[in-house]
Amino acid sequence: MKKGSFFKLFERLKGNQKAWIFFSCLLLSIVFWVFTSLSRNYETSIVIPVSYRNIPFSHHSDNNLPKRLEFRFSGSGFELFRVHLRDEPDSILIDVGKLLNGAKNLDFPTIKLRNQFPGEHQANKLIPEIISFSFTPRNLKRVPVKINHSVHFQKQFGQAGDIILRPDSVDLSGPQQLLDKVAVIETQPVNLKNIKSNTFGSAFLIKDNLNGITVSADYVYYYLPVEQYTEGMIELPVELPVSQRSRITLFPNKVKVSFQVSIQRYRQISESDFQVVAEVPFPDVPNHLTLKLKRYPYGLHQIRLQPETVDYLISE
Numbered sequence: 001m002k003k004g005s006f007f008k009l010f011e012r013l014k015g016n017q018k019a020w021i022f023f024s025c026l027l028l029s030i031v032f033w034v035f036t037s038l039s040r041n042y043e044t045s046i047v048i049p050v051s052y053r054n055i056p057f058s059h060h061s062d063n064n065l066p067k068r069l070e071f072r073f074s075g076s077g078f079e080l081f082r083v084h085l086r087d088e089p090d091s092i093l094i095d096v097g098k099l100l101n102g103a104k105n106l107d108f109p110t111i112k113l114r115n116q117f118p119g120e121h122q123a124n125k126l127i128p129e130i131i132s133f134s135f136t137p138r139n140l141k142r143v144p145v146k147i148n149h150s151v152h153f154q155k156q157f158g159q160a161g162d163i164i165l166r167p168d169s170v171d172l173s174g175p176q177q178l179l180d181k182v183a184v185i186e187t188q189p190v191n192l193k194n195i196k197s198n199t200f201g202s203a204f205l206i207k208d209n210l211n212g213i214t215v216s217a218d219y220v221y222y223y224l225p226v227e228q229y230t231e232g233m234i235e236l237p238v239e240l241p242v243s244q245r246s247r248i249t250l251f252p253n254k255v256k257v258s259f260q261v262s263i264q265r266y267r268q269i270s271e272s273d274f275q276v277v278a279e280v281p282f283p284d285v286p287n288h289l290t291l292k293l294k295r296y297p298y299g300l301h302q303i304r305l306q307p308e309t310v311d312y313l314i315s316e
Contacts, residue, residue: 044080045072045127048089048117054097057173057216059104059135069110070127071117079121086119096133106133141172141179145220147203149190153226157196158301160227160262165220170205174213182210187220199224227262229301232269238291238310239277248280251311255291260301273297278310285314 047070055061069092073083092113100106110126117123145165153159172179187203204219234257238250255276261269275295280286288309296303 041074041076042080043072043074044083045070046083046088046117047071049091051091051093053093053095056097056100056135057171057214058137058140060138060173060214061133061135063132063134065133066128066131069113071114071123072125072127073121073123075121083119083121086117089116089118092116094131100133100135104135107131108133138173139176139179141182142169143172143182144169144184145205146184146186147190147220147222148187149192149203149222151192151195151224154194154196156229156260157226158229158260158262160225160299164223164225166223167217167220170220171216172210172213173216178210178212182213185210185215190222192224195224195226196228198226227264229260230263230266231258232261232266233258234269234271234274236271236274236276239275241277241279244280247315249313249315250278250289251313252307253310255310256306257293257296257303258306259296259303261297262299265297265299269297269300276305278312280312280314288312 047068049068050066052065073080075083093116094108094113099108108131110129110131111123114123114126145168147163147165149163151159170185172182172185186206188206190201190203192199192201200221200223202219202221205215205217207213207215207218235254236257237254238252240248240250257274257276273296274293277292277294278289280289289312290309291305291307293303293305
C-alpha cells in the first residue's frame with residue numbers, strides 16, 4: 001500500500017466513529033494476543049556442527065561420533081526470541097585428547113558444552129546427551145613425501161640444491177593390507193615460473209587413492225634454494241686409454257667445456273675438476289670419436305663440449 005493511500009484510509013477511519021472504534025479494538029487485540037503468546041513458556045532447538053580436535057592418531061574410534069549437536073532451550077516467548085537473535089557459533093569444539101587424558105574410553109555429558117553457545121539464557125539439554133568415546137590401537141606406517149614440481153628460472157638463475165620438505169615424511173594409519181601397498185605419498189603439482197630467488201610455499205598431498213587410510217598431514221611446506229649463475233669455460237686435454245696413447249693422435253687434442261655455475265662457486269672451479277676422454281672401440285674403426293665428459297663438479301648446469309667429436313690418426 002502506498003504512503004498516500006494509507007493516510008487517506010486513516011483520515012476516513014477518523015471520520016467514521018464506528019469504524020475507528022472497530023479498528024482500534026482490533027489493533028489492541030492483536031497487541032494483547034502477541035504479548036500473551038510471548039509470555040507463555042515454549043521449547044525450541046538449534047542445531048550446530050561439531051568439530052573434533054586432537055583425536056589420537058594412533059587409535060581409531062569404535063563408534064560413529066555425532067557430527068551435530070542439538071541445543072534445546074525452554075522459556076518464555078520473549079526469552080526464546082532473543083535466543084534466535086544471537087550469533088550462533090560456527091561449530092562446537094571438542095578437544096578429544098584433553099578429555100581422554102590418556103584414557104581409551106570415556107562417556108562425556110554434552111551439557112558441559114552449553115557455554116560454547118553465548119548468551120544469558122543457556123540450553124537446558126543437548127542431544128545427544130552423552131558422547132561415548134572408545135578408541136582402539138591401529139596400524140601405523142611412515143612413508144616419504146615426493147613433491148611433483150616443475151620450475152622455470154629467469155635467465156642466469158638456477159637451483160642451488162635439493163628442495164627441502166617439511167615434513168619430509170608422514171604417518172599413515174589403517175588396515176595393514178592397505179598400508180603395505182603405499183610406499184610414497186605425492187603432492188599436488190607445483191608449477192613455479194620466472195624464479196630468481198629462494199622460494200617458499202605449500203603443497204597439498206594427494207589422498208584420493210588412499211581410501212581407508214588416514215594421513216597425519218594434509219599438506220607440506222617446501223623450500224627451493226636459488227642462486228644466480230654465470231657462464232664459465234675451461235679448455236681441457238682429451239685423454240686416451242693408456243694402451244692407445246702411443247698409437248692414436250687426436251685432432252684436436254683439446255676441447256672447451258662451457259657450463260653454468262653459481263657466482264659463489266665460480267672461483268672454486270678448476271681444470272682438475274674435469275676429465276674428458278675418447279677411445280677407439282677396436283676392432284671397429286669409426287670415422288670420428290665421440291667425446292665423453294667422465295668427471296665434472298657437482299652443481300653445474302648446461303654443460304657442453306666444443307667440439308663433441310674429434311678426428312684421429314692411427315700410427316702403425
